[in-house]
Amino acid sequence: MAELPHLLAAAIVIIVEWILPIPFRYSPLKLCALLADAIAKKVNTPGSDRQRQISGFMSLLTYFVFVTVIIWALLFIMPYDVWTEAILLYISLSYHSVAKVNKSIKDALHNKQNTLAKDYLAEHAEFDTKPLSPLGIVKGALEVEIRSWATAWLTPIILFLAFGGVAAIAYRVLDIAVQRWCAFDPKFDSFGLPSLAVRSALDWVIVVMVAPIYSVFKSSPGWWRMFRKYQPDWPQQQSLVELVWSCIVAAGCRIEMAGPAMFNGVKAKRLRINEGQKPSQTTIAELQSWNTRFIIFVLVLLLLFWLIANTI
Template identity: 30%
Template structure:
């Protein structure tokens, strides 16, 4: 605990917190005008690598081993190069800011979902599917208006947790290289998702790694989401979701949001033509509608604002205890 306290109150923590806040603001502003995919090439590389080494004729064990080796041969050389390159950098804060910029995800999800909701209200399902398809792993063609609404809500929730809260957490605690490492692992997880049949074994290793790494920051985010239900049977919501707190998945996030919006989330989805049955949450509630996309965005953004407030308080605390104020 004393070591953790030293980390949280160190001068480096103050600089990291301020840098994180500034870059989030920058990406949020830029995201209103252009779509950002700084790691699109890495995602393309992961897909091509899987095409080369993931042989469906191999046994499940061989595919598991191939997936683990693919992680190592991709990450280890890249991280070593970045770590060695830092020795030649004169302006450390600029280098760290660049790594964090690459690690953070896009902040245009609320805008995208608002446009999708508008299309759904206008009964323009085709345009809604076209807008949301780049952000989804599941097949969008068979989705109804209700399915699109559910997919939008789940996508924004999970991506906000992974690409902002988790990345920000690892940046603050372990530094920019750790944040970028998590993001690269996340991109591998997206590219080799086990919901797609041919990656069921090949993507198992990165799936387990990402689940473990996002457990703590996603639990922090779940508590912030739970604060959004204050005045709305919060204690009952906690009793319903507390059993999922120590599970190594994101079910707790989906369950909290489903209870808060009084809608049903998750369930059956199509991935690459195959039907996947997932756990559904708040089964007795109604199916989500287009208006619920907007309500969900507000809930998610409220939790993100609380996260940013915590980062600001951390910066203030670090500033006050590290000698900056002298």
């Protein structure tokens, strides 16, 4: 076996997922979304905020027990080696399927097909897309783009390199629960907070390591100052890590990010970051180009370290 095989496996998976991304509706992770919906339907009942937070935490544990049993059963009949772990990583990644959808959104907006653009955005957005203006569609697409890059590409890869494929897919399973039990949605407000808190704790480790490097790939002056400005008023229903990424994108692309949105018919008061700097359709391509430069950097780094390890 070559030295540091996880480096080579990660590089191969990055390339394969780039060329052949799995649309979420066909991904095995779609089953996790259905499971999260089923658990919430049974357990998410009216009550005090405290009771619903406890219900949310217990639901998260139940959800993970079911998923763990399924993964364990699959691994029991498969050889658990680096390439099995690579398959788990491939299943965990879904950024490029989102990027393809966002490219379709950009094209639809260019052709004045706003309804079609809203339908595309609804595939990956937790917020309501029907009330959105063309500007709102662009902002929503940018929000989904950076979130999926961070949670459905960056973090799974780092966890894979550090702990293996099971860690990568476990994180994505958690991320799906956070999305399905979105704390901004009135149905899941308190119920969704425990899963959000768990994911945020993991995300902070990654963002501290990567955010300063990521910001270098497109000049993002003042993003930390911007983060400190909005941090005190950032709502608890949304992770502060998302504020970090939004501030970097807002500073790098010189645009406004976030802002009020509708969740299940109810308007949520969210802060406008860098207010007044309206993004355009081309900003979607600009952000995707930024992400691509970073992905190429990671890919080159992985292959370089793997070559060095095998030549020493």
